[in-house]
């Protein structure tokens with residue numbers, strides 16, 4: 001009897017293992033027509049995203065590492081594909097005030113001048129729990145205790161990723177269960193729509209970006225801390241991605257690009273505002289806030305989001321860290337380096353106005369500070385992929 005029971009249990013475990021566990025690299029795979037995505041519990045991170053390009057070749061179009069264990073071992077910690085939390089981007093002087101009480105959080109950047117992505121043990125340094133996993137969806141959860149990194153109160157969050165034909169969706173929910181606390185999440189994916197397999201270039205300077213609602217951006221100091229100003233992205237200026245689509249590298253030779261991403265930095269690390277309400281009520285599902293396109297692969301990603309800002313980081317100086325490419329990317333014949341080059345990627349972050357907790361005159365507390373009696377913090381985004389059939393003719 002016990003023998004039969006054991007056999008039955010083994011069979012169940014084997015069946016469950018076939019669909020319900022990570023692969024040997026620690027990755028969880030979900031797929032739908034035209035798309036396959038992989039995730040790990042560390043930071044609830046997207047590690048791989050496969051799309052067939054214009055010639056039918058499968059490209060892995062996001063940066064990541066080969067296996068789950070390396071995310072904890074890697075000392076550079078580029079926040080690959082994870083969820084920065086509980087407060088994404090920078091907090092000025094690692095300080096904020098809620099109801100007259102001053103809080104100090106872990107100062108993990110610029111020699112202790114500020115906090116980046118929730119501190120040295122922010123959410124994308126922690127293993128989330130997998131709470132559900134099907135063939136086309138995965139949900140992660142995290143319980144962030146009161147006082148962790150200096151933040152007041154407990155926060156409980158669920159991150160759900162779903163794929164549909166040629167589409168990746170994300171939904172994030174967070175609840176402040178005990179005290180008022182800042183919450184701002186994002187998705188920190190590094191894109192290279194050529195999968196680092198464009199023989200003519202290692203970089204994304206030739207990717208075309210359009211931010212149709214982003215006529216303004218958040219003004220920052222030389223360590224990228226918001227200074228309270230909202231700046232105009234005048235037409236034809238280096239930060240104009242709204243008036244028409246433009247290649248990411250189009251203005252790299254302009255003197256105006258120098259210092260645009262902080263001290264002595266040429267490129268983008270910029271929080272663009274997404275202004276949609278001026279034309280009346282809108283449905284965020286109907287028009288993308290950003291589109292990124294590469295003529296080499298013919299792949300376009302259109303990003304739809306309910307968020308009011310959109311960060312672009314163009315990977316200046318990225319080669320210094322010597323971060324390895326995945327085995328699913330790049331070339332193995334020695335024709336290009338096996339580590340990430342400068343301007344080889346672009347991070348696109350759906351988010352709210354950064355460091356709004358330190359700019360009360362922006363009047364965004366309802367979207368930045370959450371307490372037990374308040375509505376939940378939510379963030380939704382949809383990434384739709386299309387492939388240009390004609391692109392290969394131009395190559």
Ligand SMILES: *[C@@H]1O[C@H](CO)[C@@H](O)[C@H](O)[C@H]1NC(C)=O
Nearest residue numbers: 033034035036050051052058
């Ligand atoms: C790419 O095309 C191949 C061949 O048709 C197919 O097996 C594979 O699943 C496709 N990849 C994706 C991500 O759809």
Ligand SMILES: *[C@@H]1O[C@H](CO)[C@@H](O)[C@H](O)[C@H]1NC(C)=O
Nearest residue numbers: 065066067069070324325326
């Ligand atoms: C995990 O990935 C890293 C980085 O690519 C690599 O150096 C390491 O050998 C891999 N480990 C295993 C067990 O595959």
Ligand SMILES: *[C@@H]1O[C@H](CO)[C@@H](O)[C@H](O)[C@H]1NC(C)=O
Nearest residue numbers: 026042068069072125126127
């Ligand atoms: C996260 O899980 C990985 C295995 O996937 C393990 O190697 C690592 O030590 C864990 N990291 C932390 C910070 O718990």
Ligand SMILES: *[C@@H]1O[C@H](CO)[C@@H](O)[C@H](O)[C@H]1NC(C)=O
Nearest residue numbers: 092093094095103104105107
């Ligand atoms: C920065 O925070 C420290 C406490 O960590 C405080 O003493 C100091 O006054 C703050 N500086 C500014 C400019 O707000």
Ligand SMILES: *[C@@H]1O[C@H](CO)[C@@H](O)[C@H](O)[C@H]1NC(C)=O
Nearest residue numbers: 198199200201205206247296
């Ligand atoms: C990048 O775009 C520029 C301007 O359109 C073009 O001159 C150049 O050949 C392109 N480079 C590559 C590697 O595609």
Ligand SMILES: *[C@@H]1O[C@H](CO)[C@@H](O)[C@H](O)[C@H]1NC(C)=O
Nearest residue numbers: 236237238246250251254256
């Ligand atoms: C930026 O590039 C665009 C497209 O090539 C061009 O129209 C614009 O004049 C450039 N702006 C600057 C400041 O160089």
Ligand SMILES: *[C@@H]1O[C@H](CO)[C@@H](O)[C@H](O)[C@H]1NC(C)=O
Nearest residue numbers: 258263264265266316317342
């Ligand atoms: C500015 O950046 C350039 C190029 O990366 C570098 O050669 C130079 O040393 C930097 N200057 C300063 C003052 O950091």
